[in-house]
Amino acid sequence: MNGPEITLEVAPELRLFVPHDRRGGPTPLVTDGSSTLGHVIESLGVPLTEAGTLLVNGAPVARSHVPGPGEHVDVHAVERPQRVPGAPLRFLLDVHLGTLARRLRLLGVDAAYESEDIGDPALAALSARERRVLLSRDRGLLRRREIWAGAYVYSDRPAEQLRDVLGRFTPALAPWTRCTACNGMLAGASKDTVSELLEHGTQEAYDVFAQCTECSRVYWRGAHHGHLETIVSEAVAEFGGAPA
Known part of the structure; x- marks a missing residue:
């Protein structure tokens, strides 16, 4: 690459995405003179879903800005809590985030999940069609232009993943209202209504049931x-919502 040289620094939260020699602070970078700042940032490994305010010589600029010689660029992390305008807050999780999907549903958060690998193009198209925030640990998937909105999930541990998503997007919590299997809504059900779906021991031991309005799965406090x-109680205590 033979073009203007700039100085670039990424926020500490984003340094895991860039090469090791760029994690210590401002570093020089030669650009091609025509690529946008968004493209430059992405080429270093930072998903644009994770980039927040961009500053050039201390002034905010758009991702479409083309860096010029001698400019100092600061890449901030996306602001938290993050607002996603244009549609109700709903999520779509890739095949590797099944436990996170079930925990979000447990808290009443609308979380679609593909249990089979349908491929990146199909996931991105589904995100756009249903206007869902795509959650993934796959940087390549998050680079697809057609996604509605996206977010990188920073941890590989479900408990930390849940705190990350709840802290970043602050969705409204309504525990025990969604089916953890299919994301459908739950409704109260009498024992007589669901008795044919229960083992004999369950019928004898429990009296309070709920049933999914979509897949008919039955729930009880087992x-x-x-x-x-x-x-539920830990999430509600930290992020709000009714424990129910």
Whole structure:
């Protein structure tokens, strides 16, 4: 590349995306003189979904800005909490984030999830068609231009992933209102209504049930409820919402 030389610095939160020799502070970078700042940032490995305010010599610029000789560029991380205008806040998770999807649904957050790998183009198209924020740890997927909105999931641990998403987007929480299997809404159900779907022991031991209005799966406060209650209570305590 033979063009203007700039100085570029990325925010500490974004340094995991760039080469090691660019993680210590401002570093020189030779550009081609025609690429936009957005393209330059992305070429260094930073998904544009994670880039917030861009400053050139201290002044905000658009991603379409073409860097000139001697400019100093600061790349800030996206502001939190992040607002996503234009549609109700809904999510789409890729095939590797199944546990996160179930935990979001447990909290009443609209979280579509593809349990099979349908491919990046199909996921991006689904994000655009349904106006869902695409959550992924795949930087290549997040670079696709057709996605409605996207966010990189920074951790590979479900508990940290959940805190990351809730802290970044602050969705309204309504625990115990969605089916963790299909994302449908739950409704109260009598024992008589769902008895044919229950094992005999469950019928004898429990009286309060809910059923998914989409897939008909039945829920009750069984042996794993304590673990789920912990997830819910911790999320509600930190991010708000009714424990229900």
